[in-house]
Amino acid sequence: MKQGKALLEVKGLRVAVAGNEILKGVDLTIRDGEVHAIMGPNGSGKSTLAQVLAGHPAYAVLAGGATYEGKDLLDMKPEERARAGVFLAFQYPVEIRGITNSYFLRSALNALRRERGEAELDPIDFLQFLEQKLKAIGWDDSMMNRPVNEGFSGGEKKRNEILQLAVLEPRLAILDETDSGLDIDALKTVAETVNTLRAPNRSFLIVTHYQRLLNYITPDVVHVLADGRIVKSGGPELAQELEVRGYDWLRDAAMVS
Amino acid sequence: MTSIEAHVQQPYKYGFVTDIESEVVPAGLNEDVIRLISAKKGEPEWMLEWRLKAYRNWLKMSEPHWPNVKYGPIDYQAISYYAAPKKLPKLDSLDQVDPKLVATFEKLGIPIEEQKRLTGVAVDAVFDSVSVATTFQAELAKFGVIFCPISQAIREHPELVQKYLGTVVPHNDNYFAALNTAVFTDGSFVYVPKGVRCPLELSTYFRINASSTGQFERTLIIADEGSYVSYLEGCSAPMRDEHQLHAAVVELVALERATIKYSTIQNWYPGDEEGKGGIYNFVTKRGKCAGASSKISWTQVETGSAITWKYPGCILQGDNSIGEFYSVAVTSHKQQADTGTKMIHLGKNTRSTIVSKGISAGRGQNTYRGLVKIMKGAEGARNYSQCDSMLIGDKCGAHTFPYIDVRNSTAIMEHEASTSKIGEDQIFYLRQRGLSAEDAVSMIVNGFCKEVFKELPMEFAVEATRLLGISLEGSIG
Numbered sequence: 262m263k264q265g266k267a268l269l270e271v272k273g274l275r276v277a278v279a280g281n282e283i284l285k286g287v288d289l290t291i292r293d294g295e296v297h298a299i300m301g302p303n304g305s306g307k308s309t310l311a312q313v314l315a316g317h318p319a320y321a322v323l324a325g326g327a328t329y330e331g332k333d334l335l336d337m338k339p340e341e342r343a344r345a346g347v348f349l350a351f352q353y354p355v356e357i358r359g360i361t362n363s364y365f366l367r368s369a370l371n372a373l374r375r376e377r378g379e380a381e382l383d384p385i386d387f388l389q390f391l392e393q394k395l396k397a398i399g400w401d402d403s404m405m406n407r408p409v410n411e412g413f414s415g416g417e418k419k420r421n422e423i424l425q426l427a428v429l430e431p432r433l434a435i436l437d438e439t440d441s442g443l444d445i446d447a448l449k450t451v452a453e454t455v456n457t458l459r460a461p462n463r464s465f466l467i468v469t470h471y472q473r474l475l476n477y478i479t480p481d482v483v484h485v486l487a488d489g490r491i492v493k494s495g496g497p498e499l500a501q502e503l504e505v506r507g508y509d510w511l512r513d514a515a516m517v518s
Numbered sequence: 519m520t521s522i523e524a525h526v527q528q529p530y531k532y533g534f535v536t537d538i539e540s541e542v543v544p545a546g547l548n549e550d551v552i553r554l555i556s557a558k559k560g561e562p563e564w565m566l567e568w569r570l571k572a573y574r575n576w577l578k579m580s581e582p583h584w585p586n587v588k589y590g591p592i593d594y595q596a597i598s599y600y601a602a603p604k605k606l607p608k609l610d611s612l613d614q615v616d617p618k619l620v621a622t623f624e625k626l627g628i629p630i631e632e633q634k635r636l637t638g639v640a641v642d643a644v645f646d647s648v649s650v651a652t653t654f655q656a657e658l659a660k661f662g663v664i665f666c667p668i669s670q671a672i673r674e675h676p677e678l679v680q681k682y683l684g685t686v687v688p689h690n691d692n693y694f695a696a697l698n699t700a701v702f703t704d705g706s707f708v709y710v711p712k713g714v715r716c717p718l719e720l721s722t723y724f725r726i727n728a729s730s731t732g733q734f735e736r737t738l739i740i741a742d743e744g745s746y747v748s749y750l751e752g753c754s755a756p757m758r759d760e761h762q763l764h765a766a767v768v769e770l771v772a773l774e775r776a777t778i779k780y781s782t783i784q785n786w787y788p789g790d791e792e793g794k795g796g797i798y799n800f801v802t803k804r805g806k807c808a809g810a811s812s813k814i815s816w817t818q819v820e821t822g823s824a825i826t827w828k829y830p831g832c833i834l835q836g837d838n839s840i841g842e843f844y845s846v847a848v849t850s851h852k853q854q855a856d857t858g859t860k861m862i863h864l865g866k867n868t869r870s871t872i873v874s875k876g877i878s879a880g881r882g883q884n885t886y887r888g889l890v891k892i893m894k895g896a897e898g899a900r901n902y903s904q905c906d907s908m909l910i911g912d913k914c915g916a917h918t919f920p921y922i923d924v925r926n927s928t929a930i931m932e933h934e935a936s937t938s939k940i941g942e943d944q945i946f947y948l949r950q951r952g953l954s955a956e957d958a959v960s961m962i963v964n965g966f967c968k969e970v971f972k973e974l975p976m977e978f979a980v981e982a983t984r985l986l987g988i989s990l991e992g993s994i995g
Contacts, residue, residue, distance in 0.1 A: 315950050318942060339949040348950075355947045359965030365951075368961065372952035408965070425951065 265293030268433055268464050269314075269334070273325035275489075276306075276313050282323065283309040285489035291433070296465040298475055298500060301486035302508040307468045308352060310486070311437040314466075315349035316342050329433065343369075344376035346432030350422035350439050357409035362421065363391070365409045366428050373429060391428065398427050398454045415442040423454050434458075435466045440474035452477030472504040485511050530787055530822075533757030536622045536727050540646065543600040545730060549573065552700055555600050555647075559669040559703070562676060572689035572699030579693045585856035586885040586917055587825050589761070589798065597763060599701045601646040601728035619650050626754060627981075628723045640665055642722040646731060647703035654718060662711040663747075665720050668736050671707035678709055682740050686769040686806045686833070694765040694827075695802040698734045702767065705735035710745040710776075719748050719975050724764075726755035726786075726797070732763040739769070741776035743809065748779040750978055754822070755787040759795045761824060766801045774809030774836065779817070781974055782830075783982055786822035791880070793852030796824025803830035804860075807839035807868075815842040816859065817973040819982045824853060829887065831860030834868035834896075841870040844970040846982075849882025849914070858888035858919075863896035863929070872903040875967050878914035885917040892929040899929045907937045908966050910959075938966075 269291040276284040283306045291297050301307050313320045314327065316339035327334040334342065357365060370390075371381040382390060395402055400420075410418050419439050426434050436455070440448055455465065455478050467480065475483070475497065483499040484491045485508070492511050493499065503511075543554060552573055556566040581592070603616055623630050623643050630643050630651040640654035642665065649667030658665050664675060672679050689699040706722040726733050741747050755762065764786060770778050780803075789796025799822075805814035816830040832841030843859035861870035876884040884907065892899045907916035918935055940962055948958035964971075971979050 315946075317946055339946060340952050340954055343950050343952040351947065351950075355941075355944045357944065357948070357962060357965050359968035360961055365961070368953060368957070369948075369951035372954075372957075376952070429951070 265295065265461070267291070268293050269327065269329050269466075271314075271325070271327045274310075274313070274327060275323040275325050276309055277321045277323055278309065278319055283489055284313070286325065287486070287489070287491055289484065289491065291464045291466060293464060294459075294461040295482065296459065296467065296478065296480045297482045297484065298467045298469060298480040299484050299486050300469060300472070300500065300503055303470065305486045306489045307470075307486050308437055311349060311352075311435045311466070311468050314435060315339060315347060340372070344373055348426055348429055348431030348434045350419075350426055350434065350436045352437040352439075352441065354410050354418045354422055356411045356413075358411055360409050361406050362409050363387070363405040366391070366405075366425060369425070370428060394428050398424075398457055400424065400454075416444065416447040419443055420447065420451060423451050427454060427458060430463075432462060433464050433466065435468070437468045438470060439467075440469055440471065448474060449477060472500045475500045487511055530757055532626060532754035532785065533787055534625070535756040536618055538616055538618045538727070539604045540728050541602050541604055542598050542728055542731065545598045546595045547597070547599060547701065551599055555701060555703060558600065559672065561669075561672055564680065565672055568684065568689060569700050572696045573701075575690040576693065576696035576700055579690070579696055581693050585827050585887070586883070586919075587827065587854040587856050589825055592763060592798070594697075596730070597732045598728070598730055599732060599734070600703060601731045602648040603645060603650070615650065619645060622725065622727070623650070623723065626723065626725065628752070639719045639721050642667060642706045642720075644704050644722060644724045644735065646726060646728050646733065649704045649706075658716070658718065661714050661717055663714060663716050664707065664709040666707055668705045668707045668738060669703075671738070675707070675709070678740065679707070679738065682769070682771050683738055684769075686771060686804045687767050687802050692802060694800040695767050698736060698765050698767040698802070702734045702736035705737040705766070706739075707737070708739040708747060708749060710741045710747045712742045713744045714742075715745065716747040719750060721750045721752065724751065724753040726753075726762060726764065729758055729760065729762075732765065734764075735766040737766070737768040739778055739780070740771045741773065741778045741812075743773045744775045746777045748781070748975055750781040750783070750975060752783045752785065752978075752981075754785050755797055757787050757790075757795065761789075761796060761798055763798050763800070764823075766803075768801070768803040768830075770805030770814055772805065772807050772809065772812035772814050772839075775811045776809060777813040777815070778805060779815045779975075780805070780830070781978060782816075782818040782820070783978060784818065784820045784822050784826070788822045788851060788853050789824040791851045793824065796853070797822065799823035799826045799828065801828040803828060804833065805831070805841070806833045807836050807841060807865075809839070810836040810865070811838045812836050813840040813842070815844070815973070817844040817970065818846070818857075819970070819974070820845070820847040820855060820857060823855075826853075826855040826857050828857050829860050829889075831862065831889075832870065833862045833864065834870065834899075835864045836868075837865040838867045839865055840868070843870075843872045843874070844973045845874045846877070846967045846970045847875070847884055848877045848879070849884045850879040852881050854883045856885040856887055858886045860889040861891070861901060863890075863892045863899040863901070865896060867898040868896055869900045870902075872901070872905075873969050874905045875970055876905070876907045876916055877910065877963060877966070878907070878916050879910040881913045883915045883917070885919065887919045887921075889921040889923070890931065891923040892926050892931075894925045896926050897928050899926065901929070901931045903931075903933045905933075905935045906966065908963070909937070909939045
């Protein structure tokens with residue numbers, strides 16, 4: 262595979278939350294158009310990595326750094342990262358009462374468009390834009406006029422994250438356990454949408470505990486995170502191996518090293 | 519949470535003082551002061567007698583201290599009970615009015631000059647103790663609608679005033695209502711005749727300007743059979759270190775099949791971060807659904823005042839009558855609010871709806887206090903109450919005191935309550951989608967208040983959301 266330009270470069274990243282060091286030196290390079298999967302047992306720091314890249318204020322960076330498009334990512338506010346094209350599909354999306362999905366998405370899209378110096382979309386233009394996006398991924402608009410995530414089932418919340426991804430068209434999409442809580446049909450829908458959205462100028466970091474999402478989305482690189490470090494990286498076959506052997510053999514290896 | 523708190527605690531934008539020549543009656547309260555006010559307003563004898571009766575009652579009453587608010591003693595003898603600009607317009611012409619007054623209202627977004635008037639809205643502009651101008655009076659008169667300062671109504675429509683004034687809030691109803699009855703100066707009077715749908719939104723804007731004064735407004739709205747009127751009041755005051763008292767009384771009367779929609783955007787000076795200064799807003803508002811199938815709907819957005827004490831209520835006397843109360847109350851800095859409603863069900867199949875949203879930030883204390891009373895004869899009465907509280911930061915408080923008194927077993931009551939906190943996770947979620955922290959808070963608060971904002975007249979919904987420092991969701995579509 263022809264190597265693109267490095268979009269995200271993480272070096273020696275150490276991160277603590279509430280005084281506990283979770284990431285103990287992570288190195289990771291994601292190039293344009295690549296799909297990386299981060300796998301690992303519970304508590305290995307997968308979600309911490311996703312959250313810290315998006316800028317959650319509860320996470321303290323102890324050492325190391327991360328650049329995005331050559332800029333210091335960790336120096337940017339969460340909204341600046343978002344406007345620069347970093348998108349996080351949340352593991353636990355929050356509810357926003359009284360605000361429709363459609364209004365929320367338009368506000369978010371317009372924040373991005375303002376950053377890019379593009380004209381904001383009024384509600385009518387936005388509806389047309391949205392229709393095209395929905396058509397492209399084969400979804401209907403049934404979620405658009407409901408309040409953001411309010412009364413959504415677990416699966417609907419996750420689908421809503423992917424819908425936002427499709428509308429906001431990020432350069433770097435981080436999926437934090439998007440597959441958890443999805444039944445097989447929903448999993449397939451989400452995976453198909455992600456595959457549709459794969460593009461030379463869009464990279465993915467897919468955080469997952471199980472290999473099953475990777476049956477539908479073939480990653481370029483698979484990393485195993487254990488005890489705050491990436492202990493092994495490989496191709497898609499590594500995910501298959503983990504499915505069979507579990508994580509313990511890698512964890513043991515990490516302890517020894 | 520600093521960015522969130524900073525956003526909620528924006529500086530007060532209406533705190534300027536108009537430098538204008540005013541006539542201010544010396545501080546103090548006694549029968550002579552009341553006679554003086556009555557004389558200045560050119561009132562008939564019966565009005566003066568009513569004021570004096572209220573005053574004599576008030577002397578025997580004591581200030582209520584059951585609300586969940588704290589403040590030092592009020593010296594009623596240190597307040598001036600009448601202040602008015604010296605140059606006032608004659609009749610309905612602004613020719614002789616001090617241009618500073620016109621400029622003041624313009625600055626507040628209430629243009630009163632003929633060519634600049636708001637379309638679709640008739641405005642009564644009250645400055646300290648007097649009405650400065652009432653727009654569109656002649657146009658409304660064509661429909662038989664009377665919209666004028668109450669002092670004018672007392673002189674020109676004594677039969678209507680005498681028939682209804684004090685019938686909903688008696689002169690001795692409570693301490694502050696009695697005080698108001700004794701010393702009230704101006705406010706608005708509205709009469710909508712039978713079968714008329716008032717063609718304009720009616721609005722009164724109250725401005726306190728003079729220092730060491732109190733404002734005691736009195737409003738009376740009568741909707742005759744089958745009529746409809748939508749009325750909105752707004753208010754503001756300069757920033758001062760002293761507390762100023764605002765004790766208003768509002769009475770609404772809806773006859774058979776009439777509807778009154780009463781909206782308030784209350785933005786009195788709230789005091790500074792340390793609780794210095796600010797208005798004491800001690801107000802009695804009550805509507806009577808006197809006729810069958812009548813309806814009274816209160817909507818209030820309370821963002822100002824150091825202390826708010828008000829319970830706009832409905833007496834549901836007519837069978838099948840409807841009472842509604844929609845409220846957003848915001849307390850930040852050291853503001854305190856004890857507000858809610860009273861729904862008194864007397865008639866058969868009467869219905870009431872209460873939706874209260876309390877938002878507390880800074881060191882603000884927000885109390886919902888509401889009474890739903892179903893009397894014996896109120897066969898088939900229904901009430902739905904929803905009280906939601908939102909906390910921003912960890913130094914504020916939210917309190918809920920719902921009182922329910924049911925004396926008829928056919929009544930159906932529903933009460934829902936919730937308390938939520940704007941969390942860092944919610945803010946982070948929205949920021950991750952590209953919104954600034956300020957816009958994120960706005961969106962969350964706006965969504966929380968949506969059920970109330972949608973009850974406001976279109977012309978004022980924008981103002982209300984802007985007041986909360988939030989962009990308007992759903993203004994289009």
